[in-house]
Amino acid sequence: xxxxxxxxxxxxxxxxxxxFMAAAFAMSAQDVPPLGGWSEEDSSMVARIHEQVLGKGECxxxxxxxCKDIGPRLSGSPEADAAILWGGKTLQEVGVGDVRxxxxxxxxxxxxxxxxxxxxxxxxxxxxxxxxxxxxxVGTQGDLEGEVVVFRDFAELDSLxxxxxxxxxxxxxxxxxxLMINAGSAYGGAYEQRSKGAVEAARHGGMAALxxxxxxxxxxxxxxxGMRYDEEVVQVPAAALSTVDARRIAGLVQEGxxxxxxxxxxxxxxxxxxxxxxxxxxxGSEYPDRYIVVGGHLDSWDIGEGAHxxxxxxxxxxxxxxTLHALGxxxxxxxxxxxxxxxxxxxxxxxxxxxxxxxxxxxxxAAVESDAGGDAPRGYSIxxxxxxxxxxxxxxxxxxxxxVGDLRRGGAGVDIGPLKKEEPAGKRPLMVGLRPNSQRYFxxxxxxxxxxxxxxxxxxxxxxAALTSMVYLLDRLNYDDLx
Amino acid sequence: xxxxxxxxxxxxxxxxxxxFMAAAFAMSAQDVPPLGGWSEEDSSMVARIHEQVLGKGECxxxxxxxCKDIGPRLSGSPEADAAILWGGKTLQEVGVGDVRxxxxxxxxxxxxxxxxxxxxxxxxxxxxxxxxxxxxxVGTQGDLEGEVVVFRDFAELDSLxxxxxxxxxxxxxxxxxxLMINAGSAYGGAYEQRSKGAVEAARHGGMAALxxxxxxxxxxxxxxxGMRYDEEVVQVPAAALSTVDARRIAGLVQEGxxxxxxxxxxxxxxxxxxxxxxxxxxxGSEYPDRYIVVGGHLDSWDIGEGAHxxxxxxxxxxxxxxTLHALGxxxxxxxxxxxxxxxxxxxxxxxxxxxxxxxxxxxxxAAVESDAGGDAPRGYSIxxxxxxxxxxxxxxxxxxxxxVGDLRRGGAGVDIGPLKKEEPAGKRPLMVGLRPNSQRYFxxxxxxxxxxxxxxxxxxxxxxAALTSMVYLLDRLNYDDLx
Numbered sequence: 001x002x003x004x005x006x007x008x009x010x011x012x013x014x015x016x017x018x019x020f021m022a023a024a025f026a027m028s029a030q031d032v033p034p035l036g037g038w039s040e041e042d043s044s045m046v047a048r049i050h051e052q053v054l055g056k057g058e059c060x061x062x063x064x065x066x067c068k069d070i071g072p073r074l075s076g077s078p079e080a081d082a083a084i085l086w087g088g089k090t091l092q093e094v095g096v097g098d099v100r101x102x103x104x105x106x107x108x109x110x111x112x113x114x115x116x117x118x119x120x121x122x123x124x125x126x127x128x129x130x131x132x133x134x135x136x137x138v139g140t141q142g143d144l145e146g147e148v149v150v151f152r153d154f155a156e157l158d159s160l161x162x163x164x165x166x167x168x169x170x171x172x173x174x175x176x177x178x179l180m181i182n183a184g185s186a187y188g189g190a191y192e193q194r195s196k197g198a199v200e201a202a203r204h205g206g207m208a209a210l211x212x213x214x215x216x217x218x219x220x221x222x223x224x225x226g227m228r229y230d231e232e233v234v235q236v237p238a239a240a241l242s243t244v245d246a247r248r249i250a251g252l253v254q255e256g257x258x259x260x261x262x263x264x265x266x267x268x269x270x271x272x273x274x275x276x277x278x279x280x281x282x283x284g285s286e287y288p289d290r291y292i293v294v295g296g297h298l299d300s301w302d303i304g305e306g307a308h309x310x311x312x313x314x315x316x317x318x319x320x321x322x323t324l325h326a327l328g329x330x331x332x333x334x335x336x337x338x339x340x341x342x343x344x345x346x347x348x349x350x351x352x353x354x355x356x357x358x359x360x361x362x363x364x365x366a367a368v369e370s371d372a373g374g375d376a377p378r379g380y381s382i383x384x385x386x387x388x389x390x391x392x393x394x395x396x397x398x399x400x401x402x403x404v405g406d407l408r409r410g411g412a413g414v415d416i417g418p419l420k421k422e423e424p425a426g427k428r429p430l431m432v433g434l435r436p437n438s439q440r441y442f443x444x445x446x447x448x449x450x451x452x453x454x455x456x457x458x459x460x461x462x463x464x465a466a467l468t469s470m471v472y473l474l475d476r477l478n479y480d481d482l483x
Numbered sequence: 484x485x486x487x488x489x490x491x492x493x494x495x496x497x498x499x500x501x502x503f504m505a506a507a508f509a510m511s512a513q514d515v516p517p518l519g520g521w522s523e524e525d526s527s528m529v530a531r532i533h534e535q536v537l538g539k540g541e542c543x544x545x546x547x548x549x550c551k552d553i554g555p556r557l558s559g560s561p562e563a564d565a566a567i568l569w570g571g572k573t574l575q576e577v578g579v580g581d582v583r584x585x586x587x588x589x590x591x592x593x594x595x596x597x598x599x600x601x602x603x604x605x606x607x608x609x610x611x612x613x614x615x616x617x618x619x620x621v622g623t624q625g626d627l628e629g630e631v632v633v634f635r636d637f638a639e640l641d642s643l644x645x646x647x648x649x650x651x652x653x654x655x656x657x658x659x660x661x662l663m664i665n666a667g668s669a670y671g672g673a674y675e676q677r678s679k680g681a682v683e684a685a686r687h688g689g690m691a692a693l694x695x696x697x698x699x700x701x702x703x704x705x706x707x708x709g710m711r712y713d714e715e716v717v718q719v720p721a722a723a724l725s726t727v728d729a730r731r732i733a734g735l736v737q738e739g740x741x742x743x744x745x746x747x748x749x750x751x752x753x754x755x756x757x758x759x760x761x762x763x764x765x766x767g768s769e770y771p772d773r774y775i776v777v778g779g780h781l782d783s784w785d786i787g788e789g790a791h792x793x794x795x796x797x798x799x800x801x802x803x804x805x806t807l808h809a810l811g812x813x814x815x816x817x818x819x820x821x822x823x824x825x826x827x828x829x830x831x832x833x834x835x836x837x838x839x840x841x842x843x844x845x846x847x848x849a850a851v852e853s854d855a856g857g858d859a860p861r862g863y864s865i866x867x868x869x870x871x872x873x874x875x876x877x878x879x880x881x882x883x884x885x886x887v888g889d890l891r892r893g894g895a896g897v898d899i900g901p902l903k904k905e906e907p908a909g910k911r912p913l914m915v916g917l918r919p920n921s922q923r924y925f926x927x928x929x930x931x932x933x934x935x936x937x938x939x940x941x942x943x944x945x946x947x948a949a950l951t952s953m954v955y956l957l958d959r960l961n962y963d964d965l966x
Binding site for chain 1: 533534537538661662664665666699859861883884885886888889920922923939941942945
């Protein structure tokens with residue numbers, strides 16, 4: 001079980017870190033933190049950053065334009081093209097750094113118009129049902145209907161045997177675990193139903209996969225999201241049900257009713273398209289050939305407006321550049337604001353960026369991402385060496401004054417992830433992800449609820465200030481000392 | 484964003500807490516934390532509390548009943564009577580402890596029907612204007628109309644001289660400072676305009692006071708709230724304007740227009756009424772004569788539904804009792820859940836409770852309040868001696884695993900406040916207030932927006948679990964050692 005192994009590994013890493021920290025603390029109450037820590041200058045600059053963003057920040061207005069004038073912008077769509085143009089123009093208007101487009105080949109999947117779906121209980125009348133095709137799903141080639149079998153996990157499905165689902169639909173109904181404190185962790189624990197449900201259903205002869213939407217909210221909105229096929233398994237359609245419908249259908253089946261679901265989805269996968277990452281580059285005064293990246297992803301799913309996911313991260317990243325420029329700051333390292341394309345269904349933006357960086361032998365000293373929504377920031381997750389982690393943790397007290405003192409090891413972001421693999425040995429970038437309150441994020445995520453109106457102006461701005469502060473602090477570090 | 488596994492699961496949390504314990508022990512065989520710190524038993528109990536509340540908590544349903552079946556419940560109103568009965572019944576149904584009513588004399592002010600107000604620019608037509616009389620304001624005795632003069636603070640008003648406002652209305656328009664990180668602090672900085680505006684206006688001959696609503700939100704909802712008169716100054720009416728109207732009126736005045744505002748408010752102050760604090764008392768196993776209080780306030784303003792302020796605190800306090808009982812916990816100290824009356828306009832519930840406690844010579848070792856809304860909890864504010872503060876701070880790492888590690892010194896709550904004065908010398912209770920995310924609270928506070936729909940189920944429950952955890956931890960302390 002790969003998952004279990006990863007968890008053990010994770011616990012061990014954290015255990016070692018904690019013991020290291022305890023030892024370090026015991027050793028040296030008076031010793032200076034390893035890499036500068038938090039200076040008076042930092043206090044002053046982080047205060048000025050917050051004043052600037054809260055008082056004069058433009059990220060909320062930027063988000064309004066991105067959500068309302070452009071709207072959802074799935075990779076390959078004309079709206080994604082429009083978002084790329086808007087991103088370039090908006091970065092250019094900041095008035096510092098060179099803006100360029102980095103070509104990226106992206107998949108071009110389309111929902112193909114609204115899905116039609118229906119429910120039929122005990123052979124009765126068809127009742128309309130609201131579904132959302134999962135991103136990447138094949139279409140149904142006309143109407144499809146079959147009996148629904150409900151599963152909590154793939155092991156339950158396996159117990160049916162090889163062709164045990166023939167002529168029927170698998171419905172994966174395991175909720176996000178409400179007992180987990182962090183909603184992102186609960187999402188992680190239910191995620192494979194969406195990503196692998198179609199493959200597992202088809203492996204047992206099933207005609208389609210239905211998945212309970214990945215959200216804690218009990219409402220009528222289906223949430224889409226990425227899924228994969230396996231070359232060796234036939235491709236069957238996959239769609240998400242709202243939590244309200246999921247509860248009802250599971251209840252009916254439990255009570256012994258025969259529940260049939262029908263689907264008609266026109267999803268299509270077109271030829272790949274060429275789109276782009278948008279990059280603003282501001283040359284460093286001391287280390288022009290060392291790079292700090294900050295970004296989010298410009299693409300979104302094709303429903304809702306991609307406001308939290310990841311319009312927020314995009315406008316916050318642009319605000320980093322605007323804020324540091326407005327304050328007359330001059331970065332020591334070359335700062336790149338990157339609006340990545342295609343995070344949602346391929347991550348080709350992140351992969352291409354990392355590949356080009358490696359081809360040019362660029363040393364990325366740090367990479368920061370905002371892709372966990374625009375709610376009130378609480379801290380950062382750190383993906384770095386022990387020394388890098390300690391350097392960030394040395395800012396804990398300072399950051400706590402701004403409500404962002406929650407510093408944990410963990411993934412920093414999907415877009416910047418490939419930089420970890422592509423960097424030359426020994427030059428692993430210090431990676432940091434902004435971590436907002438997670439409790440409401442999945443209420444909106446990948447659904448029609450992810451709209452501008454559900455982003456809170458002050459919370460978005462506090463996140464932008466926290467992101468800017470982190471970029472500033474990372475720019476102050478000396479990476480030659482950091483091993 | 485596609486979350487990979489950021490697993491912060493309970494098992495993992497427990498393991499980490501054990502490691503923290505081990506690390507803390509290794510670090511300091513010689514300097515044990517002052518008062519027990521965080522034990523393995525604490526880890527286990529706090530985990531169980533969170534599982535219980537998130538999995539089986541009833542506070543969200545309680546809040547629905549309080550908001551939808553009873554609604555707003557200003558002191559003295561029949562709705563406050565209904566809320567008192569509901570509170571008693573709900574506590575009784577928990578099935579542990581004795582429930583009683585503690586009589587409290589409360590003021591009985593009424594808005595007297597919807598206010599009528601209008602705007603007249605440069606002598607033109609009357610335009611309707613939406614206002615909310617401040618709580619405690621006198622009525623207008625028919626129509627009142629006068630020119631508006633805009634002030635940022637009382638010093639500006641003073642510069643007009645003694646009768647400088649004769650025949651005019653003062654409009655106090657200083658916004659909550661958007662540059663402050665904590666919205667509660669920004670509220671504190673603008674608060675005196677509402678509480679003293681009428682007195683200051685009248686002192687200079689003004690016929691009424693208008694106050695910009697105390698909120699960061701830019702919208703059309705006026706926010707009411709308490710205000711005071713001074714025995715030596717004539718009483719003039721006072722009302723709140725929405726931020727949108729405040730901005731417009733200030734803009735018109737700034738541009739040189741003559742702006743007149745008319746008011747017709749039927750506010751009335753009736754004779755005092757007898758209402759009650761609702762108290763559930765669960766006798767302690769070790770120290771039956773030492774008390775820990777946890778509570779919030781049952782009364783609310785008369786607009787909205789008092790959902791965040793302070794329905795949330797009420798249902799969370801009830802959940803403390805329900806949760807500890809469900810887990811088979813037996814408190815060492817006598818635990819009192821107190822649903823205070825009259826926090827909003829007099830605090831007679833808090834004062835009466837403290838007075839009775841003093842009369843009986845009760846030693847309150849600790850007091851906890853939830854009255855800062857039902858949004859995601861971030862920590863606690865501590866009002867205690869140095870030793871008491873250190874005892875709470877010793878739990879920081881443990882609490883951080885649940886997202887509530889932000890521990891600061893500060894006020895703990897208005898209702899429990901009088902306990903500080905009334906306790907015998909040297910027996911100051913250790914006071915703690917739950918501190919949720921403050922950014923959205925004032926969007927709702929004291930307005931028609933403070934309704935059940937604006938409370939998030941998981942965030943409310945996380946707050947209830949955090950409140951219960953704090954009460955449990957405080958019950959574990961040995962107060963004889965705490966000086």
